[in-house]
Amino acid sequence: MDKIYINPLPVRIWHWTNAFGFILLIATGLQLRYLDVIQVMPFQTAVQAHNFVGFVLIANFFLWLGFYLFTDKIKVYHPELSPAKYFMASFRQARFYGYGIFKGEPNPHHASAYRKFNALQSMTYQIIMMLVVPIQFFTGLLLWDVARFSSMVEMFGGVRVVDTVHVIFFIFFTGFIFIHPYLASLSHTPWAHFKAMITGYEEVEDE
Amino acid sequence: MGRLIGRLCRKGLGLASMVALVLLLPAVAANAEENTLSKETTACLKCHDKEDLTKTLENKETLSLHVSTSAFIESMHGKTDCEDCHSGLDAKTHGKEKASIASKREYSLSLQGSCRECHKKDFAKYEDSLHAALVKEGSKEGRKDAPLCADCHNQHTLRSVKILGPIAATPCAKCHEEIFKAYSKDVHGLERVAKGKSAPICANCHQTHDVKAASLGDGIKEACLGCHKEAVKEHKDWLPNAALHFEAISCPVCHAPGAQRRVNLRLYDEVSKRQISEKAGDPLFKKRTDAADLKETGLNELALYNLLKEFNKDGQGHVVLRGRLEVSSGVEAHQLADKSKAIKDCNVCHQAGAQPFQSVVLTIASPDGRPLRHAVQKDILNSMLATQSVKGFYAVGSTRIGLLDNLLIVVFLAGVGGPLVHIVIKWLFRKERRKNGAAAHADSQAQPGDRRADDASK
Numbered sequence: 001m002d003k004i005y006i007n008p009l010p011v012r013i014w015h016w017t018n019a020f021g022f023i024l025l026i027a028t029g030l031q032l033r034y035l036d037v038i039q040v041m042p043f044q045t046a047v048q049a050h051n052f053v054g055f056v057l058i059a060n061f062f063l064w065l066g067f068y069l070f071t072d073k074i075k076v077y078h079p080e081l082s083p084a085k086y087f088m089a090s091f092r093q094a095r096f097y098g099y100g101i102f103k104g105e106p107n108p109h110h111a112s113a114y115r116k117f118n119a120l121q122s123m124t125y126q127i128i129m130m131l132v133v134p135i136q137f138f139t140g141l142l143l144w145d146v147a148r149f150s151s152m153v154e155m156f157g158g159v160r161v162v163d164t165v166h167v168i169f170f171i172f173f174t175g176f177i178f179i180h181p182y183l184a185s186l187s188h189t190p191w192a193h194f195k196a197m198i199t200g201y202e203e204v205e206d207e
Numbered sequence: 208m209g210r211l212i213g214r215l216c217r218k219g220l221g222l223a224s225m226v227a228l229v230l231l232l233p234a235v236a237a238n239a240e241e242n243t244l245s246k247e248t249t250a251c252l253k254c255h256d257k258e259d260l261t262k263t264l265e266n267k268e269t270l271s272l273h274v275s276t277s278a279f280i281e282s283m284h285g286k287t288d289c290e291d292c293h294s295g296l297d298a299k300t301h302g303k304e305k306a307s308i309a310s311k312r313e314y315s316l317s318l319q320g321s322c323r324e325c326h327k328k329d330f331a332k333y334e335d336s337l338h339a340a341l342v343k344e345g346s347k348e349g350r351k352d353a354p355l356c357a358d359c360h361n362q363h364t365l366r367s368v369k370i371l372g373p374i375a376a377t378p379c380a381k382c383h384e385e386i387f388k389a390y391s392k393d394v395h396g397l398e399r400v401a402k403g404k405s406a407p408i409c410a411n412c413h414q415t416h417d418v419k420a421a422s423l424g425d426g427i428k429e430a431c432l433g434c435h436k437e438a439v440k441e442h443k444d445w446l447p448n449a450a451l452h453f454e455a456i457s458c459p460v461c462h463a464p465g466a467q468r469r470v471n472l473r474l475y476d477e478v479s480k481r482q483i484s485e486k487a488g489d490p491l492f493k494k495r496t497d498a499a500d501l502k503e504t505g506l507n508e509l510a511l512y513n514l515l516k517e518f519n520k521d522g523q524g525h526v527v528l529r530g531r532l533e534v535s536s537g538v539e540a541h542q543l544a545d546k547s548k549a550i551k552d553c554n555v556c557h558q559a560g561a562q563p564f565q566s567v568v569l570t571i572a573s574p575d576g577r578p579l580r581h582a583v584q585k586d587i588l589n590s591m592l593a594t595q596s597v598k599g600f601y602a603v604g605s606t607r608i609g610l611l612d613n614l615l616i617v618v619f620l621a622g623v624g625g626p627l628v629h630i631v632i633k634w635l636f637r638k639e640r641r642k643n644g645a646a647a648h649a650d651s652q653a654q655p656g657d658r659r660a661d662d663a664s665k
Binding site: 051 | 445447448450451453454553554557558559560591594595597598599600601603604606607608611614615618619621622623625626629632633635636639640641643644647
C-alpha cells in the first residue's frame with residue numbers, strides 16, 4: 001500500500017467543521033420545527049445556536065471556496081475537462097455501487113492527489129457545494145432577519161416560499177448525513193477514508 | 208403681658224388678612240371678569256337654570272332644558288353666548304311659541320353645524336372617522352346610536368381636556384361598555400386611576416375625532432410605540448427576528464396573556480401599501496366569499512387561491528394576503544397585563560397545534576373602514592397548496608407544511624434504510640464475492656500487476 005497526501009489541512013479543517021456544524025444545524029433545525037415532538041433545548045436557545053452555527057458555516061464555506069480558487073487543487077473536481085468521459089465514469093461508478101460491489105468487482109476509481117473523487121462523487125459535491133449549500137446559507141440568512149431582508153424575501157416569493165426551500169434542503173442534508181458516512185466506509189477498509197480525512201494521507205492499493 | 212401678646216397677635220392677623228386681600232384682589236377681579244356672562248346669556252340662564260325645565264318632544268322623549276349657570280361658567284363654552292350655537296332661535300318668539308322638535312337625536316343632529324363653525328379641524332377629522340361613517344349609515348338604515356358631537360361632549364358643562372376627570376366619566380364607555388370595563392381593570396386603566404394622565408385613556412390610542420377601526424392598519428401599534436419608545440429596542444435584546452414579530456403580531460397577542468388569538472389574513476395592495484377596501488354599494492367581498500364557501504365550512508386552499516385571483520383582476524395583480532396574529536375581540540385587546548406577565552415563552556406559538564393558529568379569518572376593509580371577515584379553514588396554514596396564497600405568513604413550527612414532514616420521514620428512512628439494505632445485499636452476495644475474489648487472486652498470480660477485487664466487500 002502506498003500513502004498519498006490527499007486531504008490538505010484547510011480541507012480537513014473545513015470538512016470537520018462542516019460535518020459537526022451540519023449535525024448541529026440539523027439537530028437545532030429539528031428542535032425549531034418539531035417543538036411539539038421533541039424538547040431537548042428551549043426554542044430560543046435553538047434559534048440562537050442555529051444562527052450562530054449557520055454564520056460559522058458560512059465563513060467556513062468561504063474557507064473552502066478560497067482554498068480551491070487560489071490553489072491548483074481545484075483540479076480534483078475536474079481532472080479532465082471531458083463531459084462525455086465524466087458522465088460515463090459517473091455511470092460506471094453508480095453501477096459499481098449498485099451492482100459490481102456485491103459481486104466483488106474492482107472499484108473503477110483509482111485515487112490520486114489530483115483525482116481524489118470518483119466522478120459520481122465529484123459531480124454530487126459540485127452540485128452540493130456550488131448550488132445546494134449556497135442556497136441553504138442564503139435562505140438561512142434571509143430567515144435570520146426577515147424584516148432586514150424583506151425586499152429580497154419578497155422577490156423570492158415571500159417568507160413561506162423561502163422557508164420551504166430552506167426546509168427542503170434541510171431534509172436533503174438530513175439524508176446526506178446518513179448516506180455520506182456509509183459511502184465513505186466503502187473503501188478498501190471501512191475506516192480508510194475516515195483516517196484520510198483526519199491525517200490527510202490515504203492508503204492506495206498498489207497498481 | 209398675655210393681653211399685650213394677644214393684642215399683637217390680633218393686630219398681626221388683621222394685617223395678614225389685609226395683605227392677603229390686597230394680593231388676591233386682582234385674581235378675584237379677573238375671575239369675576241372671566242365669569243361675566245353677556246346680558247343675553249344671563250337672560251337665557253335666568254330661565255334655563257331650573258332643573259325641572261324640560262320639553263316633551265314629538266317622539267315623546269323628554270329633553271332637559273336645564274343649563275347650570277355655575278357649570279356653564281366653568282365650562283370651555285363659558286365665554287360663548289347661547290346664540291352662538293343656538294342661532295336658529297328667535298328671541299321674540301322663543302318660549303312664547305311652541306317649537307317642534309322631532310327627537311333628541313334630530314335635535315343633536317341639527318346642532319352639529321354649530322360645532323363645526325368653531326371646531327373646523329376636529330370636525331373635519333370627525334367627518335373622516337368611523338363614528339361619522341356610522342352616522343351616515345344610520346341616516347340610511349335607521350341606526351340611531353352612532354355618536355354625534357353631543358353624545359360625547361355635553362356642550363354646557365364640558366371642561367378642558369387638561370383637567371383630569373374620573374375615568375368613569377369617559378364618554379366612550381357609554382357605547383363601548385364591555386371594552387371600557389376590561390380597560391378599567393387592565394394595566395392602563397389601573398395606572399390611569401393611580402397615576403392620572405401619565406397613563407393612557409381611550410383617546411390616547413384611538414384618537415379623539417379621527418377614530419378608525421382598531422383592527423385595521425397599524426395605527427394602534429404606532430400608538431403603543433408612541434409611549435413605549437424603548438419597546439422595539441428592548442424586544443430586539445431578547446427576541447429573535449424582533450422586527451418581523453412587530454410586523455406580524457399585534458401587541459396584545461403577547462401583552463394580554465389570557466386572550467384568545469387568531470390569524471387575520473388581510474387583503475392588501477402591494478403597490479399602494481394599503482389594505483384593500485370594498486367599494487361603497489358593491490359588496491364584492493361578501494358575494495365572492497359566500498360563493499366560494501357554499502358549505503360555510505371556511506375557505507379552503509383552492510377557494511382562497513381563486514378568490515385572490517378574482518381580487519387580482521380588480522387590483523391589477525397586486526393583491527396579496529398579509530397575515531397577522533391578533534386577539535379575537537376588542538375586549539381582549541383591552542386586557543393588557545403588566546409587562547412582567549407578558550408572554551415570552553416561544554412555545555405558545557411555535558409548535559404544531561398552537562392556539563393562535565386554530566382560527567383564521569380573511570379580512571377586507573368595508574367602505575367605512577370597519578373590517579369585513581370571512582372564516583378560513585385553519586389547515587391552509589399547513590398546506591403546500593396554499594404556499595402561494597399565504598406566502599408572506601409563516602411561523603416556525605406551527606404553520607409548517609405537512610407534506611414536508613412526510614418527505615423528511617421518507618428521506619430519513621431512505622438515509623438509514625438505504626445503507627442497511629446495501630449491507631444486507633452485500634452479505635447475501637458474500638459467497639459469490641469470495642469466489643470471484645479467489646478467481647481474481649488466481650489470475651493476478653498468473654498475471655502480476657492486475658487490479659484485485661475490492662476488499663471492502665469482505
